[in-house]
């Protein structure tokens with residue numbers, strides 16, 4: 001039977017795409033194996049490509065490939081990656097196309113030695129910098145913004161690593177958590193506003209760095225603390241040195257609030273709070289703001305689970321599994337005929353019909369992006385005999401693009417921009433009632449004051465303006481007529 005290869009993630013997922021996960025380790029002979037595990041624990045942050053660079057007595061070697069960590073690395077590859085320092089990266093492309101040369105870490109030989117970089121986040125002045133560097137003779141190996149940092153370091157007059165790095169960091173703007181390594185040093189950097197998470201851990205005599213603490217849990221490392229916004233950590237055989245250059249300090253932060261709502265693993269500690277507990281509070285608040293009469297609260301697995309639990313506890317309506325997720329769905333699958341969105345939704349989620357038939361249910365999800373998947377799911381619930389469907393979303397409606405490393409769909413594709421009111425969205429989705437968590441309600445569930453978080457994809461309030469020359473994004477922001485750029 002003829003079949004179509006269906007790119008599940010690109011065409012079906014009505015979700016923002018994950019972006020990148022970082023891991024680094026120093027002082028352990030099993031560095032490549034531990035980095036593999038560290039990446040494995042953070043696979044949810046990027047599934048398009050991955051790579052590991054190891055440092056064996058000052059010589060850096062790399063292995064990277066397209067696909068999941070398990071596809072790219074096996075025992076033979078890991079055994080060949082010898083050394084007691086390593087840096088790893090899982091990637092979903094948010095700048096640069098999805099090709100092997102853009103997979104990270106990037107490993108570069110330059111006049112000052114060897115250096116590798118793994119980056120999470122997006123620079124907002126990358127076009128301007130790239131154009132300047134190209135005009136003045138730079139030749140780029142990739143189309144990613146991460147390579148700019150190395151080019152800038154190479155331009156610095158100083159031969160000293162901290163000074164060269166600071167020269168580069170002073171010239172880039174945007175979101176960046178970095179794990180880097182040269183011939184004898186592991187480096188961790190967080191941008192001045194702390195958009196993306198980056199943590200420091202201890203394993204035996206060695207140190208490690210990771211985007212999420214779940215990576216430390218898997219390898220048995222102890223979380224020491226988060227790298228502070230605007231902090232640079234250098235770790236070598238002599239120990240750990242922290243720098244907080246005055247040029248990178250700020251009196252406000254911009255932690256990505258969507259990490260708590262959707263991206264991070266529930267068992268990770270992000271921006272000082274366990275993600276599951278934050279999501280549970282979001283669900284409790286959602287129940288207060290948008291109550292409904294129902295027989296069950298049903299989570300959309302997996303990311304809606306913690307908020308559904310909170311909703312259930314607060315409303316005293318029992319939690320029930322009504323939607324079952326197939327965890328073995330890869331990035332593509334083969335369909336027997338024409339692409340069918342209906343089938344592609346079913347491939348990932350099935351309904352427990354005997355549980356749902358004749359019931360009034362409250363579905364709790366973390367977000368609605370385009371609404372296509374939610375609409376099909378509601379139709380399937382009706383077919384399964386559900387009497388009433390109340391949809392509750394544990395964040396406000398998404399209306400604006402993210403310039404800091406999250407790949408939402410274009411603003412004019414977002415359901416909250418396609419329909420002028422919540423009532424119109426409700427009608428499109430075919431639910432009995434629809435409730436989004438308010439911005440105030442969401443911010444009230446968090447530990448830090450509101451000026452510590454980025455909320456731009458909900459509010460359009462961008463803490464760092466993207467460069468004017470950033471044609472693609474600026475145009476998209478203008479399309480929805482609401483961007484405050």
Ligand code: SF4
Pocket residue numbers: 195255256257258259401402403404405406454455456457458
């Ligand atoms: S715009 Fe949204 S997704 Fe992007 S960094 Fe800010 S909160 Fe996170």
